[in-house]
Amino acid sequence: MSPRSPREISVLVPPDLAPLYPDDPSRIGPYLVLGRLGQGATGTVYAAVDVSSSTASDRLVAVKVLRSPELESPDAYPALEKRLRALSNVNSKRVVVPLAFDTDANPPWLSMPYLAGERLSHYVTKRGGLGTGKLIALATGLAEGLSVLHARGVAHGSLRPSEVLLESHGPHIMDCAVAASPDRMRGLGATWLSPERFRGGAATPASDVFAWGAIVAFAGTGRLPFGPGEPEEIAERAANGAFDLSGLSKGLLPVVGRALAPDADGRPSLREVIGAVIAVWQSEHDDEGAPAGGAPTGRDELTRILEREWHAVEPPARVPEVIRLEGRMSNRRPTRALLVAGSAAIALALVGAGVWGVSQLLGPSDEEALVADASEEEPEAASPSADDAPRTLVARFDPADQEDLAEGPWVYTPVDRDDEPIRGQGLPSHSAWAEQWDEAGEPAEATIAPDAEVLCAKFCAAPDHVFLDEEGRGTWELTGNDFVDYLSWGPVVIVEVTFADEEPGEGPREIVQITELYTD
Ligand SMILES: Nc1ncnc2c1ncn2[C@@H]1O[C@H](COP(=O)(O)OP(=O)(O)OP(=O)(O)O)[C@@H](O)[C@H]1O
Numbered sequence: 001m002s003p004r005s006p007r008e009i010s011v012l013v014p015p016d017l018a019p020l021y022p023d024d025p026s027r028i029g030p031y032l033v034l035g036r037l038g039q040g041a042t043g044t045v046y047a048a049v050d051v052s053s054s055t056a057s058d059r060l061v062a063v064k065v066l067r068s069p070e071l072e073s074p075d076a077y078p079a080l081e082k083r084l085r086a087l088s089n090v091n092s093k094r095v096v097v098p099l100a101f102d103t104d105a106n107p108p109w110l111s112m113p114y115l116a117g118e119r120l121s122h123y124v125t126k127r128g129g130l131g132t133g134k135l136i137a138l139a140t141g142l143a144e145g146l147s148v149l150h151a152r153g154v155a156h157g158s159l160r161p162s163e164v165l166l167e168s169h170g171p172h173i174m175d176c177a178v179a180a181s182p183d184r185m186r187g188l189g190a191t192w193l194s195p196e197r198f199r200g201g202a203a204t205p206a207s208d209v210f211a212w213g214a215i216v217a218f219a220g221t222g223r224l225p226f227g228p229g230e231p232e233e234i235a236e237r238a239a240n241g242a243f244d245l246s247g248l249s250k251g252l253l254p255v256v257g258r259a260l261a262p263d264a265d266g267r268p269s270l271r272e273v274i275g276a277v278i279a280v281w282q283s284e285h286d287d288e289g290a291p292a293g294g295a296p297t298g299r300d301e302l303t304r305i306l307e308r309e310w311h312a313v314e315p316p317a318r319v320p321e322v323i324r325l326e327g328r329m330s331n332r333r334p335t336r337a338l339l340v341a342g343s344a345a346i347a348l349a350l351v352g353a354g355v356w357g358v359s360q361l362l363g364p365s366d367e368e369a370l371v372a373d374a375s376e377e378e379p380e381a382a383s384p385s386a387d388d389a390p391r392t393l394v395a396r397f398d399p400a401d402q403e404d405l406a407e408g409p410w411v412y413t414p415v416d417r418d419d420e421p422i423r424g425q426g427l428p429s430h431s432a433w434a435e436q437w438d439e440a441g442e443p444a445e446a447t448i449a450p451d452a453e454v455l456c457a458k459f460c461a462a463p464d465h466v467f468l469d470e471e472g473r474g475t476w477e478l479t480g481n482d483f484v485d486y487l488s489w490g491p492v493v494i495v496e497v498t499f500a501d502e503e504p505g506e507g508p509r510e511i512v513q514i515t516e517l518y519t520d
Pocket residue numbers: 037038039040041042043044045062064096112113114115116162163174175
């Protein structure tokens with residue numbers, strides 16, 4: 001097997017990744033930018049590739065280019081740098097922390113792990129308040145994340161339901177880099193703003209506790225705790241302690257009520273908050289299954305609560321994308337391959353169906369027929385005639401077998417497999433995938449029709465290549481030319497090929513249809 005081309009890597013990307021705008025950067029720091037994740041009041045977030053990462057599933061990062069009103073004065077930059085340094089040392093799975101940042105860049109940026117999930121604001125708006133177990137997990141998780149932030153001297157300052165991401169492993173506190181100014185927060189919704197912040201005060205741990213109380217109240221009841229209205233009306237109710245917690249899980253009422261105290265001194269510390277919420281959970285679970293060996297720590301309990309209560313937050317599917325790292329050998333293919341909405345399930349379904357279909361197709365008698373008739377005159381690569389080989393077979397194209405990577409005919413080796421592909425273990429590399437297939441015949445040569453129909457799941461190209469068949473299965477549609485171009489990059493590929501229906505003859509057979517086989 002030849003090694004995979006060092007010029008390409010695969011990355012699992014969200015299926016609905018938006019394309020870049022013409023002015024968007026193609027690189028940010030060490031990252032290759034793939035598409036836009038979104039734009040908020042503090043900057044634009046891009047999906048980007050960390051080329052140093054060794055696994056497809058970890059390569060995707062989110063890079064935020066900061067452009068926020070709070071950073072308009074040059075004095076803001078040293079403070080930003082200090083805050084990002086502190087954040088980089090935060091050790092909590094509940095906080096999205098920077099992987100890298102550059103505050104000298106213009107504009108500054110920070111990278112963070114890519115997290116697939118749903119904002120708490122969307123989740124509650126769509127489904128209503130959370131059940132008690134999940135609410136307790138959320139409340140404990142947020143309080144733990146905030147307490148670790150505070151221990152590093154960082155008050156979040158802008159916490160609200162849209163800054164809480166629900167992901168399959170638990171809730172995450174996002175957007176910690178820049179605390180919104182009170183002015184900006186007033187515009188974003190006074191509900192989450194403590195009275196002292198509404199009056200223009202700085203972000204403090206106590207103001208984060210207030211935000212925690214308001215978020216937990218919203219998540220538990222599906223309603224705004226101070227009701228609807230203009231920011232001033234809401235702020236007035238907050239200043240008077242006029243909240244409505246009816247419908248909130250009974251055990252949580254006292255601690256949430258105290259967190260919403262108008263006076264910062266009247267609010268509990270996060271340690272008290274965590275203790276109170278854990279006590280509610282333990283009282284409802286009789287402490288069953290508590291770990292042996294003394295009183296569990298807050299973190300142990302949080303882990304246990306998340307394990308028990310955090311269900312039904314599934315990560316959205318991601319789809320494979322092949323990224324070219326440097327100049328291309330041909331200009332037919334776009335530098336990067338971007339997949340569009342809806343293709344994830346269908347692409348994976350097609351691949352699964354393709355693998356299944358091929359295993360059905362290749363019964364034992366077919367396998368025997370796959371053994372190519374290597375003639376004495378052509379020892380390197382035989383060209384089986386149309387009457388002694390099936391019209392469709394699974395083949396390996398290994399550029400190591402090919403003398404000239406730009407010109408055909410193309411050497412292919414029939415392959416098959418006895419076992420089912422192992423799924424759910426991440427996307428295998430080209431060569432690892434190819435190694436799962438056994439040789440089932442002698443190498444032979446074929447030409448590839450320039451307009452051959454190509455269905456691919458992994459080496460897909462531009463969005464306008466998307467293809468849906470009559471049964472709703474789909475993937476990307478390329479041509480034989482694109483496939484030849486792909487082969488010239490050097491990867492080993494496993495494909496199902498169909499030859500032209502031709503009269504028996506001497507020359508290499510012509511491939512008119514190619515379906516890439518891949519799985520994860
Ligand atoms: N680490 C991440 N992983 C995946 N997507 C992310 C990540 N960080 C941000 N995003 C996405 O990027 C988009 C913009 O996020 P951002 O936090 O900048 O904006 P916002 O929260 O909408 O507004 P604001 O800047 O006012 O907080 C959102 O759709 C968000 O889900």
